[in-house]
Amino acid sequence: LKRIIIVGGGYAGTALARVLDDVAEIRLVEPRDRFVHNVAAIRAVTDPSLLKYMQVPYDHLLRRGSIVQDRVIAMDEKGVRLEGGVEIAGDIIVAATGSTYAKPFKPGLSVAPFDDDCRAAHAQLLSSKRIAIVGAGPVGVELAGEILSAFPDKQVTLISDAPVLLAGFSPKLSARLAEQLQVLGVTLRLGERVESLAALDRPFPGPLRIAGETLDADIVFPAIGARPTSPPMADALLAPSGRLKVDPWLRAAGGHTVFALGDAAETGDPMTTAGVVRQKQWLAKTLKAMLEGRAVEDLPPYKPWSVHLMVTPLGSKAGASLLPLFGRGLVVGPRITASLKGKDLFIPRCHQGLGYPAPVFQRSA
């Protein structure tokens, strides 16, 4: 059996490891001791009872392969070196080192502080009347909706220097979400730039300065986007974004055995699990064909989504989504968005993907 080393056990690494477990000898290297379903972290800030459903052990993920709990500090065409000093040789290496996000939305390399960070943000939210969110990408928009769905009496201001919500997806999606946020009572300040942020990586107390004015806020959530975690490879192989540059077959430039997917790879998809699912399906098929002796260049190259899937709930009942259908994409409203994600935040699917049964869970509020 060929040896495949997967670096990073997030959404991309775990999904790929599981589908290749029967056809190769898999070693998945991941420093965290369990998987964290960060997709549900936005609602966990309004409802920390969700936290117990957001962490899943890795022990049921693979039947044959193994999980190595460590951090890769160097990798090349032949294998990886671990922080603990051990070297592991492989025939195929896959970089899936993902990205980080401001607290409390994604854990760091150790999971332990994650629950406390979410609970602390929840406590700050409860004691705050005026909330400012900086950044109107998927996390900022969803957070504004979650806060007002759970606490309709709060005052929420969503600020972005972009002129629309979720810039770059679809004008119709932006408009549908703006309408619903305004109905919920969110004040939108689009096309405006915050003069300086006290922190980019965690919530902090206000006020904020915007265009020479002071905006009073008891708490400010920075939500200005994910930062890729560069795979530990030569700088020349990385794009300016820090994502690994890849060729049309998702291989690190100039090489034949290092592949990459997910947030850490410059695939042409945005940093979403929707992109991860498409890349994982393509890469699994390609690596299986390669293991059967086919040359990668004879196989169809990866094509990113031409229209990006974006599902944006605003609480469990509202929201809007862009589905990659009919060429230019189809925008749908609250009912479909709630059934796709708003009701269960993909929690059941996450557990099943790690080999556990779907939990029965209920919101506390």
Ligand SMILES: Cc1cc2nc3c(=O)[nH]c(=O)nc-3n(C[C@H](O)[C@H](O)[C@H](O)COP(=O)(O)OP(=O)(O)OC[C@H]3O[C@@H](n4cnc5c(N)ncnc54)[C@H](O)[C@@H]3O)c2cc1C
């Ligand atoms: C709050 C929030 C909500 C989101 N909601 C959605 C959503 O609803 N839908 C959607 O499509 N996308 C959503 N996203 C985006 C989604 O989380 C990312 O696209 C996804 O995490 C990417 O998966 P990944 O496996 O590439 O990276 P990650 O999930 O970041 O996983 C990377 C893994 O690599 C490990 N790692 C890093 N460096 C090393 C190393 N040197 N050695 C070994 N391991 C390493 C990390 O510990 C981590 O476990 C959301 C993001 C956030 C922050």
